Amino acid sequence: MSPFVIAITLSAAVLHAVWNAIVKTAVDRTTTLGLVAFGHVLPATVMVLLLPLPNAESFFYILLSTVVHFGYFFMLGKAYQHGDLSVVYPIARGIVPALVSLWALILLGEVLPAQAWIGIAVIALGIQLSSWKVLRSGVGKAALGFAVGTGFCISIYSVVDGIGVRLSGNTLSYWAWGAFLHIFIAGFIGLRKRATLAALPLRVWALGIAGGLVSMTAYGLVLYAKNFAPLGAVSALRETSVIFAALIGLVFLREGNWKRRLGAAVLMAMGVALIGTSA
Template sequence: MTLAVFSAVLAAALMHASWNALIKVRLDRFASISLTALGMAVASLPLLPFVAFPNRMAWIWIGVSLVLHIGYRLFLIRAYEVGDLAQTYPLARGSAPLITTIGGVALIREVPGPFALAGILLLSAGTFLMSLRGGGRLAALNPAAVGYALTTSLFIAGYTLADGLGAREAHTALSYAAWLFVCDGIVATLLALVYRGRRLAQTLAVEWRLGLFTGLLSGGAYAIAMWAMTKAPIASVASLRESSILFAMAISVFALGEKMTAWRAASALFIVAGVVALRLG
């Protein structure tokens, strides 16, 4: 991974952490995902006349990604219903890079080098440790919560691989990202209305400015990641994106006044070590 790609993905991770921090103090995770997806779609609409129309293979990958995003949202909702947010979400995110790595090896023969593999493992370990700081032990989670969280990670890995391959098939990563974001925003909004109905409409009426801004941040971050996946192995980029958890921790401690615990310090060390290993790889 070149220094330019590495720096761009770290910048995307910071953007990802920033929009999550903005949402954290206002909305629950499901509302934030729905509102941000809609914001990404609205922010991407002006780009459509200026980017290439996706070719047939890119549309196939967009379709696959949309289906996987639906599964991701449905299982994430169930994970939140039966488990603790602070543990189920990091559990899902921490498993995804490992599954993406396995999928990359099996499907497209992208085998990480020794340093890259070490970085992926260290970043995943740091994410799991961050899950432990969420107010209890992983053993205290009921089997249903663990099952839903791990299934969510399968969908995260799936749409990461689909979008990485789709961006490679498209004329440009930006054209793929713009069309994907518009389509996904429509699908996410429809799904959210089915689950939340009038309550979500009321949230949108009040928080639409926040949704547009976080959509810009989230869309920009993921567009950078998709571009990076055209320049570097998908698994390495997907893992490096998880350094957003480190940035989120820093924001929560220094901006939101949350406490730095031993678990957080340990997870930060693992994540930093993983970032260094990925750069060396």
């Protein structure tokens, strides 16, 4: 991977951790996720009007990605209802490189070297450490389940969009249409939460939409990188966001067990670095 591709993927990792922290700190996380989705739609509406259409064969992947993103938003909201950012986020993101690498191997024939699989093992060890209390005492099973479900959804849309953007002929157009179709996610949540939305202060609206702009920017950077590097490698570098999320959770959210959680995040970051540098 070139230094430029590595740099933009790491930038996406920082932005991804930021918008997840915004959702975690919200009082009503489902409503905030709806506003995040709406934050995708606003700039995307302008973009789809100005940009050419992506190649026709990529629209199947855009639609499939939208469906999977719906499940992702649902799982993520539930996960944050039951667990801390510095536990949920490392589990959800930490399992993604292994899954993406597996899907890429099956669907695209992308074969990872031994060093990459060592990195995957290190990530798995980090997950065990971050969820040690859950696995030992059984407390927080819901958080663990929804976090794993979130990671599974991430792995699916990562591969779907990796294939789709390569077929699109225009990364910006693919990005714009994928973001625009978040209108269905925003609309579904908006209908369910219409009474809550009407009573929200302007500050909450602004924060949620800002989170959407950050999220959209982060994923646009990742989509660009997928044109130039193996999907597993891009996914692995993106998951360095676990270390940024852990720092946000510890410093700003005052979440406990800081030594164990930060240690787990560092271990997982080492694992994704092994994967990234093996490509």
